[in-house]
Amino acid sequence: MTASFRSIVERHDVIVCAGSGGVGKTTAAAAIALWGAKHGRCAAVLTIDPARRLADSLGLPLAGGKEVVVPTELLRAQGIDASGSLSAMMLDQKGAWDSLVERHAPSAEIRERILKNRFYQHLSQSFAGSQEYMAVEELARLRDSGRYDLIVVDTPPSRHALEFLEAPRRLNDFLDRKIIRWFVKPYVAAGWPAMRFVNRTAGFVLRTLEEATGITVLAEISDFFGGMQSLFDGFSERMDRVYRELKSPKTAFVVVSSPEEEVLEEAEYLSDKMAALGMPLRAVVLNRVHDEFTDPIDRADFPRGEIRGDDQESVEACLTRSGLSPASLVERLARNFVAYQDVARGDGLRLEMFARGLPRQVPIVRVPNFSTDLHQLGALARMHPYLFGHS
Amino acid sequence: MTSLFDRRLLFIVGKGGVGKSTVATALALAAVRRKKRVLLVGLDFDDRARSIAGLRQAEGRDAVEALPGFFRQNVEGKAALEEYLHLIIPVRRVLKAVFDSKVYQYFVAAAPGLKELMAIGKIWYEVDRGRWDLVIVDSPATGHALQYLRMPKTASETFTTGLVHREAKRVWSLLSDPKATAVSVVTVAEELPVNETITICNQVRGELGLPEGILFVNRFHAPDFSQAELGRASVSSRRGVSEPCDALCKAVFTAAEEEVSWGTLNERHRQKLVAETGWQVVVLPFLFREEFGFADVEALSERLDDADRPRGKARRAEGHP
Numbered sequence: 001m002t003a004s005f006r007s008i009v010e011r012h013d014v015i016v017c018a019g020s021g022g023v024g025k026t027t028a029a030a031a032i033a034l035w036g037a038k039h040g041r042c043a044a045v046l047t048i049d050p051a052r053r054l055a056d057s058l059g060l061p062l063a064g065g066k067e068v069v070v071p072t073e074l075l076r077a078q079g080i081d082a083s084g085s086l087s088a089m090m091l092d093q094k095g096a097w098d099s100l101v102e103r104h105a106p107s108a109e110i111r112e113r114i115l116k117n118r119f120y121q122h123l124s125q126s127f128a129g130s131q132e133y134m135a136v137e138e139l140a141r142l143r144d145s146g147r148y149d150l151i152v153v154d155t156p157p158s159r160h161a162l163e164f165l166e167a168p169r170r171l172n173d174f175l176d177r178k179i180i181r182w183f184v185k186p187y188v189a190a191g192w193p194a195m196r197f198v199n200r201t202a203g204f205v206l207r208t209l210e211e212a213t214g215i216t217v218l219a220e221i222s223d224f225f226g227g228m229q230s231l232f233d234g235f236s237e238r239m240d241r242v243y244r245e246l247k248s249p250k251t252a253f254v255v256v257s258s259p260e261e262e263v264l265e266e267a268e269y270l271s272d273k274m275a276a277l278g279m280p281l282r283a284v285v286l287n288r289v290h291d292e293f294t295d296p297i298d299r300a301d302f303p304r305g306e307i308r309g310d311d312q313e314s315v316e317a318c319l320t321r322s323g324l325s326p327a328s329l330v331e332r333l334a335r336n337f338v339a340y341q342d343v344a345r346g347d348g349l350r351l352e353m354f355a356r357g358l359p360r361q362v363p364i365v366r367v368p369n370f371s372t373d374l375h376q377l378g379a380l381a382r383m384h385p386y387l388f389g390h391s
Numbered sequence: 392m393t394s395l396f397d398r399r400l401l402f403i404v405g406k407g408g409v410g411k412s413t414v415a416t417a418l419a420l421a422a423v424r425r426k427k428r429v430l431l432v433g434l435d436f437d438d439r440a441r442s443i444a445g446l447r448q449a450e451g452r453d454a455v456e457a458l459p460g461f462f463r464q465n466v467e468g469k470a471a472l473e474e475y476l477h478l479i480i481p482v483r484r485v486l487k488a489v490f491d492s493k494v495y496q497y498f499v500a501a502a503p504g505l506k507e508l509m510a511i512g513k514i515w516y517e518v519d520r521g522r523w524d525l526v527i528v529d530s531p532a533t534g535h536a537l538q539y540l541r542m543p544k545t546a547s548e549t550f551t552t553g554l555v556h557r558e559a560k561r562v563w564s565l566l567s568d569p570k571a572t573a574v575s576v577v578t579v580a581e582e583l584p585v586n587e588t589i590t591i592c593n594q595v596r597g598e599l600g601l602p603e604g605i606l607f608v609n610r611f612h613a614p615d616f617s618q619a620e621l622g623r624a625s626v627s628s629r630r631g632v633s634e635p636c637d638a639l640c641k642a643v644f645t646a647a648e649e650e651v652s653w654g655t656l657n658e659r660h661r662q663k664l665v666a667e668t669g670w671q672v673v674v675l676p677f678l679f680r681e682e683f684g685f686a687d688v689e690a691l692s693e694r695l696d697d698a699d700r701p702r703g704k705a706r707r708a709e710g711h712p
Contacts, residue, residue, distance in 0.1 A: 022408015026583075075552055119501040126538065127500060157407050157532060174500075179493055205492040214481045214553025216499035258408070261682070295638040308641075311682075318636045319643060324624055333614050333647050339679030340646040348683035371652035373582040 012252040019256040021157030024287040029154035031383040036150040037086035047154040080376035097124035104231035132167030172179025252282035259347040268357035288369040294343040405577035407532035415529040417692035427524035445685030468506035573604030580660035592668040606670040612653035
């Protein structure tokens with residue numbers, strides 16, 4: 001039997017919203033957390049978006065890395081009566097990494113050196129996966145604090161929903177301890193002259209690359225790992241902790257998608273792959289859907305039993321019979337209506353195909369394409385009936 | 392202002408999901424109509440994510456002729472760096488050891504921007520070799536795209552000598568030349584994308600110091616009726632023809648109101664973009680289609696013929712196509 005989206009949110013403590021960019025993931029995550037707060041839960045929404053979209057959507061002064069409690073008065077002013085509470089937090093990726101350095105660097109001098117280290121800067125800011133890793137670290141931290149019983153995570157925009165699940169592992173693979181150990185050996189730290197007689201692949205490769213490009217890296221990499229040894233000694237354990245959080249039965253993965261073709265194509269692949277990773281897909285939110293007109297229609301006017309783009313004249317006839325004038329307005333309104341019908345039919349067909357590729361127990365909720373900015377809490381609540389049904 | 396189509400290199404940047412590939416392809420088609428030989432470069436993305444139904448994809452590393460005079464090619468940072476290393480480390484056996492080694496990844500990570508620089512270097516090469524009149528680059532989503540564009544200048548300043556310095560310097564002199572290059576931005580006129588776009592536009596002009604192109608506002612709703620007209624024609628007084636007909640009339644008005652609402656929202660954000668970026672804004676209409684395909688990109692490309700008109704004279708999009 002298909003569970004309802006509502007019961008999925010009710011039964012889980014962590015909801016991870018994954019999906020590609022531009023589908024309204026941030027908005028959906030905020031709306032889910034807000035619903036939780038309305039229904040008595042201590043809810044937090046964690047956004048990872050460097051573009052400050054959550055701050056924009058909530059109209060809150062969100063500074064990176066700090067949890068902000070949305071004041072009850074603010075909720076009430078927007079017509080929301082919350083028996084629980086709502087907090088929001090925006091991940092500060094650089095800040096989170098820097099505080100790891102603070103904690104693990106053995107001295108203030110080494111700390112300063114590492115913060116300026118090019119290898120560190122790349123790893124913390126642009127290495128594919130470091131942002132996702134930090135997001136899950138923050139999630140684990142919020143869980144450990146015990147302050148929340150519902151945490152909704154808005155994942156970084158990616159081309160693919162799976163990226164979020166795979167990224168922390170990628171960072172772990174990259175930080176291979178065998179290689180790290182090599183970099184912190186005393187003769188490496190002493191630089192190339194001391195390594196004249198050390199004939200290892202690693203040394204050979206680096207040297208070749210340095211000579212070919214004129215870019216020297218050895219000193220910096222070695223300095224970084226040397227200074228941060230205590231961090232990397234426990235890195236695998238941290239990674240395990242982080243994955244335990246993701247694989248917990250209390251965590252639910254929700255894919256947020258728009259009805260566009262390229263986003264929807266991969267439903268089957270996605271749900272199979274997520275199951276294989278041990279993090280099954282629990283629900284799908286289809287956002288920005290255009291709904292088709294489904295009321296009974298007059299077969300005399302529309303023999304096909306549906307209204308399509310080439311039915312403009314029949315729609316005009318009906319409007320005219322109703323006494324609408326002038327004729328030019330009748331024509332423009334009919335044209336607009338059949339145009340919307342075309343878009344809605346396209347959405348409908350793609351969604352049907354998509355649903356066929358999903359396991360039966362995964363609920364799909366459809367949220368319409370609102371023609372207003374959902375930038376305030378009150379406006380976010382407009383998504384609730386579509387997500388959770390009417391209460 | 393030099394026409395967009397008279398440049399030799401155009402970058403198309405913007406937030407994910409706003410239609411960058413559509414606009415890039417439409418620009419390419421408009422240039423082909425002007426008898427130009429065009430190369431459309433897909434920078435760092437897999438084909439599947441950005442395919443346009445009915446148009447031949449680029450495969451592998453070589454340019455593919457999708458239509459007469461219109462070529463497509465993918466350029467990827469990692470591959471571009473490997474290609475470059477092939478040139479400077481000609482011994483195959485040595486190279487294999489390098490690429491197979493995990494330390495290679497560490498080197499790439501410790502030399503930040505090197506692979507981005509090499510990808511831009513490859514694009515420079517395509518512009519420089521004179522095979523194309525115009526090279527259009529369809530970039531990855533914003534953050535990553537800016538890393539690419541930032542690289543040549545940063546690298547030419549960071550590495551003061553050597554191959555990388557020389558490479559960075561000649562790429563930068565092409566990128567910063569307003570006669571040759573322009574960075575165009577694509578967005579939709581909704582709140583969150585618009586806020587991000589204002590930041591991008593200011594970065595392109597300020598921090599990056601690159602020549603600005605056009606700001607394309609995609610999927611723009613411009614209804615050819617107004618709220619006032621709808622109000623005057625209110626349907627409530629005209630019930631009673633038949634049940635299906637009444638319901639249909641109601642739905643027609645709902646759709647009309649939705650369109651007016653989109654139109655108002657889009658227009659407000661368009662004005663905000665004009666006011667806060669100072670860029671030349673060109674509007675592309677929302678296309679009501681069951682399925683979006685190549686014919687639609689062609690339709691949009693015809694609108695772009697106006698894109699290089701002098702400031703202020705660009706024609707606004709009409710209502711429904």
